[in-house]
Amino acid sequence: MIEITKDTVIADIMEVAPYTMPLFQSIGMHCMGCAMATGENVDQACQAHGVDTDEFLGALNSFIATQ
Numbered sequence: 001m002i003e004i005t006k007d008t009v010i011a012d013i014m015e016v017a018p019y020t021m022p023l024f025q026s027i028g029m030h031c032m033g034c035a036m037a038t039g040e041n042v043d044q045a046c047q048a049h050g051v052d053t054d055e056f057l058g059a060l061n062s063f064i065a066t067q
Helices: 010-016 018-026 042-048 053-065
Strands: none
Touching: 010 018, 010 042, 018 053, 042 053
């Protein structure tokens, strides 16, 4: 099992857990494959989309744990 942190890069998440894409899309993050995703971490992405990072990380890691 993997655990995602605030510093985890979006592209790295898509590489190891592509099934999480709908969670990102549900909060307005539609560009996981774009150039920003290659260098943007979870915290930066959440800030850019007005999402609470800790809440999103909790939901994301809970979802991963059930897979």
